[in-house]
Amino acid sequence: MHAIGTILRIKGLSVSFLVGRKRIDVLDNVNLELRKGEVLSLVGESGSGKSVLGISIIRLIPSNTSISGEIIYKGKNLLDLDKDSMRKIRGREIAWVPQNPDTMLNPTIRIGDQIGEVLVEHYGFTRKEAWETAIRILEDLGVNPPDERAKNYPHQLSGGMKQRALLAMGIAGKPNVLIVDEPTKGLDPIMKEILLESLKRIKNMKDSPAILLITHDLEFAEKLADTVAVMYCGQIIEVTKARRFFNSPLHPYSKLLLRALPSRELIPIPGKHPNIAKPPSGCRFRERCPYSKEKCMNEPLMFTLDGNKVKCWLYEHIRNSSDGIIKDNE
Ligand SMILES: Nc1ncnc2c1ncn2[C@@H]1O[C@H](COP(=O)(O)OP(=O)(O)O)[C@@H](O)[C@H]1O
Ligand SMILES: [Mg+2]
Structure with missing residues (x-):
């Protein structure tokens, strides 16, 4: 479902870590927009x-970080907010489900209470009201039986159920933006299916949050995404509507990523993802790219094509034209 209106706009975001005396530039000039009600899937190899990017948005970045650019939410640059203002945004406006559920779940508190926490803290619910609402949220996510699961402690839950508990915590405060980082990590196919169902239910809720779905699992992304953004070595190199992306993506890297899928040709991408601390000059993908040419020694511009974006010199001459799109078998 494509709704109009940008809810979150990332502009020229660069993030560096200071490790000892070394400065590692991790994100380089990231521009990205999340629209109301859409699922934007951020894909790319591990270490990209x-x-x-996810933790930069909610400002849970470690202290050894330097960050520049803008993250605009409701007209404000989140990077300008002090800790208290940011705390009010987290959970209530922008929620985040981390890559590792155990970092977020308290082992000594029942799931129902953990889900209701945001309601007690931000919305003045009593414990009892929050508990009842938590059960309803679990039910909305398709958890069965919701009241039994609410009574469980985290160690009593399967990996898939933990993920769904985190999603419930995420949506409890009715955020406008939900960031979900690698939700399928470590899940078997059945659990993935169940999790997919829960995420679809969130997507179809009235006033559903915009979802930033961070995943290296393209097959999972395909089932949910409205738009796909591809990250490669700290840069966004393609942003394309999902249907187009999964049929005929623009960037050579995206084409190879799709070809590498078990359900497709299972042809691995040649070479390795570069170490982000030492990115190649020019196009960061050029050493692995079958279309690499002299020009690729220079950093490509971001070209637009039918409203999609691609950072690749192949598109230099065909920008803004509807023909001249490179074919998959080229
Ligand atoms: N706190 C940190 N200090 C230094 N380097 C970091 C830190 N966090 C992440 N990195 C580095 O940033 C790069 C990108 O990491 P990450 O965002 O976790 O990749 P992905 O989620 O795409 O797998 C990696 O090379 C990682 O080692
Ligand atoms: Mg990650």
Whole structure:
């Protein structure tokens, strides 16, 4: 479902970590827009910077970080907010489900109470009201039986159920933006299906949050995404509507990513993802790219094509034209 209106706009975001005396530039000039009600899937190989983007948005970045650019939410640059203002945004306006559920779940508190926490803290619910609402949220996510699960402690839950508990915590405060980082990690196919169902239910809720779905699992992304953004070595190199992306993506890297899927050709991408601390000059993908040419020694511009974006010199001459799109078998 495509709704109009941008809810979150990331402009020129760069993030560096200071490790000892070394400065590691992890995100380089990231521009990205999340629209109301859409699922934007951020895909790319491990180590490309996806999680760093997620934690930068909610400002849970470690202290050894330097960050520049803008993250605009409701007209405000989140990077300008003090800790207290940011705390009010987290959970209530922008919620985040981390890559590792155990970092977020308190082992000594029942799931129902953990889900209701945001309601007690931000919305003045009593414990009892929050508990009842937590059960309803679990039910909305398709958890069965919701009241039994609410009574469980985290160690009593399967990996898939933990993820769904985190989603319930995420949506409890009715956020406008939900960031979900690698939700399928470690899940078997059945659990993935169940999790998919819960995420679809969130997507179809009235006033559903915009979802930033961070995943390296393209097959999972395909089932949910409205738009796909591809990250490679700290840069966004393609942003394309999902249907187009999964049929005929623009960037050579995206084409190879899709070809590598078990359900497709299972042809691995040649070479390795570069170490983000030492990115190649020019196009960061050029050493692995079958279309690489002299020009690729220079950093590509971001070209637009039918409203999609691609950072690749192949598109230099065909920008803004509807023909001249490179074919998959080229
Ligand atoms: N706190 C940190 N200090 C230094 N480097 C970090 C830190 N967090 C992440 N990195 C580095 O940033 C890069 C991108 O990491 P990450 O965003 O986790 O990738 P992805 O989520 O795409 O797998 C990695 O090379 C990682 O080692
Ligand atoms: Mg990650």
